[in-house]
Amino acid sequence: xxxxxxxxxxxxxxxxxxxxxxxxxxxxxxxxxxxxxxxxxxxxxxxxxxxxxxxxxxxxxxxxxxxxxxxxxxxxxxxxxxxxxxxxxxxxxxxxxxxxxxxxxxxxxxxxxxxxxxxxxxxxxxxxxxxxxxxxxxxxxxxxxxxxxxxxxxxxxxxxxxxxxxxxxxxxxxxxxxxxxxxxxxxxxxxxxxxxxxxxxxxxxxxxxxxxxxxxxxxxxxxxxxxxxxxxxxxxxxxxxxxxxxxxxxxxxxxxxxxxxxxxxxxxxxxxxxxxxxxxxxxxxxxxxxxxxxxxxxxxxxxxxxxxxxxxxxxxxxxxxxxxxxxxxxxxxxx
Amino acid sequence: xxxxxxxxxxxxxxxxxxxxxxxxxxxxxxxxxxxxxxxxxxxxxxxxxxxxxxxxxxxxxxxxxxxxxxxxxxxxxxxxxxxxxxxxxxxxxxxxxxxxxxxxxxxxxxxxxxxxxxxxxxxxxxxxxxxxxxxxxxxxxxxxxxxxxxxxxxxxxxxxxxxxxxxxxxxxxxxxxxxxxxxxxxxxxxxxxxxxxxxxxxxxxxxxxxxxxxxxxxxxxxxxxxxxxxxxxxxxxxxxxxxxxxxxxxxxxxxxxxxxxxxxxxxxxxxxxxxxxxxxxxxxxxxxxxxxxxxxxxxxxxxxxxxxxxxxxxxxxxxxxxxxxxxx
Numbered sequence: 001x002x003x004x005x006x007x008x009x010x011x012x013x014x015x016x017x018x019x020x021x022x023x024x025x026x027x028x029x030x031x032x033x034x035x036x037x038x039x040x041x042x043x044x045x046x047x048x049x050x051x052x053x054x055x056x057x058x059x060x061x062x063x064x065x066x067x068x069x070x071x072x073x074x075x076x077x078x079x080x081x082x083x084x085x086x087x088x089x090x091x092x093x094x095x096x097x098x099x100x101x102x103x104x105x106x107x108x109x110x111x112x113x114x115x116x117x118x119x120x121x122x123x124x125x126x127x128x129x130x131x132x133x134x135x136x137x138x139x140x141x142x143x144x145x146x147x148x149x150x151x152x153x154x155x156x157x158x159x160x161x162x163x164x165x166x167x168x169x170x171x172x173x174x175x176x177x178x179x180x181x182x183x184x185x186x187x188x189x190x191x192x193x194x195x196x197x198x199x200x201x202x203x204x205x206x207x208x209x210x211x212x213x214x215x216x217x218x219x220x221x222x223x224x225x226x227x228x229x230x231x232x233x234x235x236x237x238x239x240x241x242x243x244x245x246x247x248x249x250x251x252x253x254x255x256x257x258x259x260x261x262x263x264x265x266x267x268x269x270x271x272x273x274x275x276x277x278x279x280x281x282x283x284x285x286x287x288x289x290x291x292x293x294x295x296x297x298x299x300x301x302x303x304x305x306x307x308x309x310x311x312x313x314x315x316x317x318x319x320x321x322x323x324x325x326x327x328x329x330x331x332x333x334x335x
Numbered sequence: 336x337x338x339x340x341x342x343x344x345x346x347x348x349x350x351x352x353x354x355x356x357x358x359x360x361x362x363x364x365x366x367x368x369x370x371x372x373x374x375x376x377x378x379x380x381x382x383x384x385x386x387x388x389x390x391x392x393x394x395x396x397x398x399x400x401x402x403x404x405x406x407x408x409x410x411x412x413x414x415x416x417x418x419x420x421x422x423x424x425x426x427x428x429x430x431x432x433x434x435x436x437x438x439x440x441x442x443x444x445x446x447x448x449x450x451x452x453x454x455x456x457x458x459x460x461x462x463x464x465x466x467x468x469x470x471x472x473x474x475x476x477x478x479x480x481x482x483x484x485x486x487x488x489x490x491x492x493x494x495x496x497x498x499x500x501x502x503x504x505x506x507x508x509x510x511x512x513x514x515x516x517x518x519x520x521x522x523x524x525x526x527x528x529x530x531x532x533x534x535x536x537x538x539x540x541x542x543x544x545x546x547x548x549x550x551x552x553x554x555x556x557x558x559x560x561x562x563x564x565x566x567x568x569x570x571x572x573x574x575x576x577x578x579x580x581x582x583x584x585x586x587x588x589x590x591x592x593x594x595x596x597x598x599x600x601x602x603x604x605x606x607x608x609x610x611x612x613x614x615x616x617x618x619x620x621x622x623x624x625x626x627x628x629x630x631x632x633x634x635x636x637x638x639x640x641x642x643x644x645x646x647x648x649x650x651x652x653x654x655x656x657x658x659x660x661x662x663x
């Protein structure tokens with residue numbers, strides 16, 4: 001028995017080690033790939049011995065912030081998804097399925113059209129408002145816990161359709177708003193350090209808060225009665241988790257647009273790798289989410305080379321089949 | 336409910352309302368025409384707005400009615416065979432499929448759009464439907480997974496649509512207008528694509544009144560054996576044809592297929608014999624209203640009908656969700 005636990009712990013360390021390695025390797029590849037390829041040695045040089053060469057400038061001002069953003073957004077969305085799956089006890093819950101992303105998108109599109117001079121720091125608050133609106137709508141529907149996966153997915157889909165058709169309408173009626181389209185797919189192309197600075201405080205705060213909540217959430221997942229018995233305030237945990245989800249997902253959408261499926265996929269992978277304890281699932285989700293989005297962003301540059309595709313398309317192409325797999329698996333368990 | 340005892344009464348009331356709205360709708364637009372004037376024009380006593388009426392508004396009104404009815408019937412069928420009150424062509428990805436194919440054609444061959452667009456939209460709906468069947472056919476007759484598979488396929492199509500729009504930004508406004516769904520600029524030419532709907536809707540209503548297939552419980556269905564599976568797939572195909580034709584003409588208008596059957600069920604109960612025709616009328620009414628409102632609120636600017644249906648449809652849908660919750 002003791003040996004088994006040791007074995008599991010060793011396994012987790014190995015997984016953790018591999019993930020960190022993948023993340024760092026991903027950042028290096030991410031920084032070196034692009035319209036002009038920069039060799040790994042040059043990348044290392046530009047990072048640790050910056051000089052005034054062109055390569056250093058490209059890496060320092062364009063590529064590095066983009067890589068950092070990818071990691072942050074991936075982590076934020078993945079943790080948001082993990083929290084949602086925990087508090088609704090529904091394996092299909094995620095910022096996208098719950099209309100959180102669509103709500104934030106609508107709020108941002110409306111805000112940028114009504115107040116064109118708005119600074120992107122302020123749009124974050126609109127994103128929070130929108131994501132709260134979309135999320136709460138679907139959450140109210142799913143909160144009872146008796147809702148089947150299918151009903152939840154359909155309800156989320158309907159809210160998503162509603163919000164996105166409003167967004168489309170706003171764009172159609174304002175012909176100069178077509179710039180927003182690129183953003184609407186979810187893309188981190190052309191972002192710089194100022195975007196990182198907008199996102200950083202929110203996601204660091206959100207991620208840390210989520211990690212601290214890990215223990216309470218693990219207990220909540222055991223069941224409401226059990227959690228109450230163990231002295232946890234169930235409603236309070238739910239509320240705080242909800243706020244964290246809105247902060248993480250809203251700020252990500254405000255910066256990069258609605259990038260889908262990360263929040264759906266990553267928590268499942270994390271659960272498979274490190275077991276059911278949310279104290280471990282949440283940090284691992286953050287790590288894996290960062291890795292996934294970085295590699296997806298690398299891929300996005302090759303889909304229509306030399307043209308850059310939005311990374312949201314890549315995550316959708318990976319994520320939709322995963323969603324299918326989940327749908328099938330969920331059914332097998334029921335039978 | 337008392338009203339459920341008088342399905343024929345409800346049918347005729349709906350029909351009368353539809354005709355009235357149609358008259359009002361004919362008068363509304365950039366050039367306002369009063370219902371009386373519309374009437375005198377129609378019976379040939381006056382020629383004042385003859386051109387506008389016969390070349391623009393009448394075909395558009397007819398299109399709205401037929402498309403609305405098709406989407407509603409399609410939704411009613413889907414909700415029946417999937418045993419899921421939240422299913423509809425837009426939710427399970429069929430609309431997205433035709434959207435993807437149509438956008439591809441709009442963008443890759445901008446010249447050929449008027450003829451090729453409907454066919455490609457139709458093809459897209461069919462491809463998604465076939466994929467749905469293939470995925471679910473290997474499994475049991477259980478229809479639950481169909482909805483989820485549809486949601487996933489819809490997401491893939493959505494990614495494709497976005498890829499095209501980003502890669503070819505020149506035509507993006509036409510595409511967007513079409514994706515939101517609008518009857519703007521549609522006329523007699525598009526009527527051809529709706530002929531399948533005109534044939535299929537009466538046929539399905541007659542067929543269903545003989546056998547209340549949509550309400551068969553699973554036990555009953557198992558008793559009937561393999562044949563029920565084929566009947567269901569036939570119904571699914573019909574629903575896809577109706578959706579494909581509609582999307583081909585007006586683009587992807589949401590919420591009609593989702594909501595009309597619900598209103599119908601409240602009015603006449605769930606016997607398909609009455610549910611289908613009542614849903615069809617409600618769908619027609621819904622789209623006609625949406626188009627009229629979109630045209631009349633801020634003329635000469637037109638709000639796409641898809642937005643109007645979403646604004647009316649979504650709150651009603653949320654109300655439905657809450658009611659469902661309470662019933663449990």
